[in-house]
Amino acid sequence: DTGVSQNPRHKITKRGQNVTFRCDPISEHNRLYWYRQTLGQGPEFLTYFQNEAQLEKSRLLSDRFSAERPKGSFSTLEIQRTEQGDSAMYLCASSPRQGEAPLHFGNGTRLTVT
């Protein structure tokens, strides 16, 4: 168990640019989640995958955000036309089975939009 891995750890971009983050879940975990955490707040749910299927998206996930998990393993989160309000820590988590075990988080990707 090597834990949830996220890359890059930190991304600085200019407003209007596109960015993509990657998450590698714990192996054999078929459920994967994205959360967003802003300064001084707890994480907020963004979206959830079971294998390759995206089963739920929060209303926080605007049309500029897209997440994929093409082969049911790693996942990517893309933000198009970034805005300063997108600056946050983007956290990925995984779990082995619904209702069986709580979420295990990675160390996140910190996005700074200038």
Next chain:
Amino acid sequence: QKEVEQDPGPLSVPEGAIVSLNCTYSNSAFQYFMWYRQYSRKGPELLMYTYSSGNKEDGRFTAQVDKSSKYISLFIRDSQPSDSATYLCAMSASGGSNYKLTFGKGTLLTVNP
């Protein structure tokens, strides 16, 4: 009123003290209760996980859930400087949406040597 309320602190205690951290919630559907520890610039690390009401102990950590009062607590005994971090409570409903955790804002704890 937010679904989960947590005093953000900061809380500062001397080494060896007993620390009490608390959250209240309003959603009676919450059945799963968790405490996460988050060090600066790191992701949340799971500390305790409980289902429904009761107590759970793991080493120096004890989690309590009182569903009748909609109140959960985390106690840290013999606190250490390495316990200095932000502590986040999190909870979810049972059934199909139990992956949607609702977090408190977190309490920043400093344990002074």
